[in-house]
Amino acid sequence: MSGSSYLTQIERRLKPGDHLCSFYENKTEQFQVVLPFLKRGLDLGEKCAYIADENTVAEIKAGLLAHGVDVGRRLESGQLTVVTAREFYLRLGRFDPRAMMSFVISAVNEAVREGYPGLRVAGESTWILKDLNSLDDFLEYETMGNAALRNLPVKALCQYNVNRFLGSIIMKVLQTHSRVLLGLDLYENPFCEPLPAR
Amino acid sequence: MAAKVARSPAGTGGFWYLKEIESRLKPGDHLCHLYETKQEQLQMALPFLAMGLAKGERCSCAAHENTPAEVEAGLSALGVDVDRCLLTGQLGVFTAGELYMSTGSFDPYEVLRSSVSTVNKAVEAGYPGMRIVADVTWILADLAKLDSFMVLEALWDNAVRDLPFRGICQYNARRFPGNTIMKTLRTHPRVLVGRQLYENPFHEATQPGRK
Numbered sequence: 001m002s003g004s005s006y007l008t009q010i011e012r013r014l015k016p017g018d019h020l021c022s023f024y025e026n027k028t029e030q031f032q033v034v035l036p037f038l039k040r041g042l043d044l045g046e047k048c049a050y051i052a053d054e055n056t057v058a059e060i061k062a063g064l065l066a067h068g069v070d071v072g073r074r075l076e077s078g079q080l081t082v083v084t085a086r087e088f089y090l091r092l093g094r095f096d097p098r099a100m101m102s103f104v105i106s107a108v109n110e111a112v113r114e115g116y117p118g119l120r121v122a123g124e125s126t127w128i129l130k131d132l133n134s135l136d137d138f139l140e141y142e143t144m145g146n147a148a149l150r151n152l153p154v155k156a157l158c159q160y161n162v163n164r165f166l167g168s169i170i171m172k173v174l175q176t177h178s179r180v181l182l183g184l185d186l187y188e189n190p191f192c193e194p195l196p197a198r
Numbered sequence: 199m200a201a202k203v204a205r206s207p208a209g210t211g212g213f214w215y216l217k218e219i220e221s222r223l224k225p226g227d228h229l230c231h232l233y234e235t236k237q238e239q240l241q242m243a244l245p246f247l248a249m250g251l252a253k254g255e256r257c258s259c260a261a262h263e264n265t266p267a268e269v270e271a272g273l274s275a276l277g278v279d280v281d282r283c284l285l286t287g288q289l290g291v292f293t294a295g296e297l298y299m300s301t302g303s304f305d306p307y308e309v310l311r312s313s314v315s316t317v318n319k320a321v322e323a324g325y326p327g328m329r330i331v332a333d334v335t336w337i338l339a340d341l342a343k344l345d346s347f348m349v350l351e352a353l354w355d356n357a358v359r360d361l362p363f364r365g366i367c368q369y370n371a372r373r374f375p376g377n378t379i380m381k382t383l384r385t386h387p388r389v390l391v392g393r394q395l396y397e398n399p400f401h402e403a404t405q406p407g408r409k
Binding site for chain 2: 023025160161162163164165166167168169170171175180182187188189190191
């Protein structure tokens with residue numbers, strides 16, 4: 001299946017407030033999901049942010065270029081930002097789940113104020129492996145994501161390299177994301193506690 | 199011959215979750231159980247086996263992180279007459295090495311063949327069915343076998359479909375890397391996490407050997 005037709009399928013099913021995770025074993029598997037995800041957001045006029053860790057900022061920009069994104073122009077206009085996990089998650093020096101979630105929500109609001117239809121974020125999670133003291137806090141932040149982002153004009157994709165994380169962490173990730181991108185499919189995830197209806 | 203299982207043995211809390219799970223099991227079920235502690239492991243394995251014994255099924259346990267003696271003691275604590283079940287052959291408690299490497303090495307096709315024949319023998323011997331619990335952590339001692347073990351996991355469903363078989367492969371999620379856990383999710387249509395049974399949408403009914 002070509003990248004674009006797979007994405008049309010998935011993109012049609014995405015909705016505001018989606019808190020997704022993806023699992024991959026290598027860069028090819030990672031990029032075939034995340035780069036079209038971002039490109040589509042840019043094409044739809046959404047504000048997009050990428051948080052890089054196992055790839056460098058330059059590698060992400062190059063990957064987007066290869067997917068036909070006019071990276072220079074998007075960066076210059078502010079529609080696209082590519083930052084490191086250190087700059088993003090550890091901007092306060094240490095990871096604080098509540099402060100981080102407030103920051104994400106204010107970034108969504110700011111994007112809307114600037115006239116974008118919404119915000120799309122994709123982040124790499126491997127930075128946690130270098131800062132394992134933050135693991136529990138990060139998983140708490142992940143747990144908050146489903147309820148906190150619900151109905152906001154944001155689509156968040158948390159990416160996990162399953163070759164680098166222990167099985168028990170992958171299980172916790174699975175329990176904190178209501179929908180999962182795996183291979184080239186989007187899955188409703190029964191292992192995640194459903195949010196109460198409202 | 200059915201063993202007697204006390205309805206709510208002291209200190210076991212009654213295993214209400216297993217009754218709910220049990221009511222949803224069906225012949226040919228090949229489940230994986232993802233757990234994090236030895237206690238979680240036993241709280242699934244022991245009542246699952248005790249329930250099978252109470253129903254008159256033949257039961258096998260391939261132990262690894264627990265010794266066979268610990269499994270037998272745990273079953274006794276649930277009211278199973280372990281000695282009698284072992285004597286009659288209704289119960290077998292082995293090490294995972296004995297089960298998976300009976301020929302001295304691990305050959306997924308050989309394990310599959312002998313497992314299917316074990317189920318058929320149980321039926322011929324007059325048992326209504328067979329259940330097996332296997333601790334998969336033994337594979338961590340020799341990770342080179344992991345790929346062929348996943349071949350076995352992928353083949354298993356088709357091999358036991360329609361047989362009066364119920365099996366649980368137990369994976370300690372704290373000991374396996376994330377990629378193994380993802381592969382177990384790809385190879386088991388139904389999954390036990392902690393104390394709950396889930397229909398698993400990530401299961402792939404694909405050809406084995408897929409990387």
